[in-house]
Each structure stands twice: as structure tokens, then as C-alpha cells.
Amino acid sequence: MDRRRRSCGFDRNDLRRGIDRWQWSIGLILLMAGAAVASVAAVRVSGAIYESGVRTERHEAAVFNATDATVVKVHEASRTRGVTVSWVAPNGSHRTGSYETWHGASVGDHVRVWVGPAGVREDPPRPHARTIGDTTAYAVGTVAATATVFFCAYQLLRRRFDEIRYKRWDAAWADFDRHRIGP
Incomplete structure (x- = not known):
């Protein structure tokens, strides 16, 4: 020292x-x-x-709910894919929504999405x-x-x-x- x-x-x-x-x-x-x-x-x-x-x-845990959806349309973009999915809401009505993804998706695939008032997304609420x-x-x-x-x-x-x-x-x-x- x-x-x-x-x-x-x-x-x-x-x-x-x-x-x-x-x-x-x-x-x-x-x-x-x-x-x-x-x-x-x-x-x-x-x-x-x-x-x-x-x-x-x-906020995200309260707003977004997980649901299983079916891919009904895929449109290719330059770097990502635009995916349109369809699902059945808890009240029994049929809904559709779109989101961008990096993952490969084909029409007819079953995917897990998160649905909220802002729309559909593939990533879960913030951990x-x-x-x-x-x-x-x-x-x-x-x-x-x-x-x-x-x-x-x-x-x-x-x-x-x-x-x-x-x-x-x-x-x-x-x-x-x-x-x-x-x-």
C-alpha cells in the first residue's frame, strides 16, 4: 500500500x-x-x-391476449413478410388482422399471436x-x-x-x- x-x-x-x-x-x-x-x-x-x-x-399484460390464429394470406415485402391471420374471438366472432414478421409463414399455418386494441402482433408482452x-x-x-x-x-x-x-x-x-x- x-x-x-x-x-x-x-x-x-x-x-x-x-x-x-x-x-x-x-x-x-x-x-x-x-x-x-x-x-x-x-x-x-x-x-x-x-x-x-x-x-x-x-399495460401490455393487461391489454394483449394470446390466441391461436390461422394464416390466410402472405405478402412478401423487401425484408419482411406481411402476414394476415384469422382467429375466433372469445365472444365467437371471426376476426382478421395483419402483422409484419421475419419468420417464414405459409397460408394455412397455425401461429400464436397476441391480440390487443392496437391490432395483432407476434411478440408476447414485455417480459x-x-x-x-x-x-x-x-x-x-x-x-x-x-x-x-x-x-x-x-x-x-x-x-x-x-x-x-x-x-x-x-x-x-x-x-x-x-x-x-x-x-
Whole structure:
């Protein structure tokens, strides 16, 4: 631990310049600020995403019902297939609807579809695993974006301190060159 402490600039080394200590101090402050901002931002963003996902789950589970349907028409599009299906509603009436699919479908096939007020679709209501996945992805993305901002700020700071350090180094060499060595 002592070696790590010294390598980070937290020691009383006489060869370490004041500007080095300033750089490490400001870098440490940026690290702590970045961790604080990233954690708060990730909690807020992931909380909002999770709540939205749960609302969508509940809404879709209440609105869409699974039913077995028969394919009555298939029309080819450039990348997907338009499928028209027919099914019997719970009240006994015959219904038809269309949806786009990537899967192969032929007339007469029996498929499971989800029926709701917005129409027919082949994918089921949103599962909770997707909500968890989206929440995790947004939390990680928020932390990465925040870390990137603070890392870039540190890189700009480091570049400025390096310029100052090089100017001082050149001035020290110029001052050393003016001294006469010898008799």
C-alpha cells in the first residue's frame, strides 16, 4: 500500500514538484466527484427506466391476449413478410388482422399471436427480464458516459500541467546553461 501511495504522488519526496502534487490532488478530486455524480446519475436514470419498463409490462399484460390464429394470406415485402391471420374471438366472432414478421409463414399455418386494441402482433408482452436488462444497460451507459466526461476533464488538466511543467523545465535548463562551470 505504501508503494501505491507513493506512486500516486502522496509522499514528501523532495524531487516531486508542487505542480505534480496539484495535478494529483485535482485528479483525486475529479475521481471522487466523478464517482459521486456517476452513482447518483445511474440511480436516477435506472430508476426511471425500471419504472417505465414495469408500467409497460403491466399495460401490455393487461391489454394483449394470446390466441391461436390461422394464416390466410402472405405478402412478401423487401425484408419482411406481411402476414394476415384469422382467429375466433372469445365472444365467437371471426376476426382478421395483419402483422409484419421475419419468420417464414405459409397460408394455412397455425401461429400464436397476441391480440390487443392496437391490432395483432407476434411478440408476447414485455417480459420482466427485458426490463432488468434495459435498466442494467442504461445504468452502465450512464456510468460510462459520466466517467468519460470526467476522464476527458482530467486529460485536459493533465495536458495543461504538462505544458507548464515543460516550460519550467526549459527555463531551468536555460538558467543552468547561463552558469559558468569551472575556473
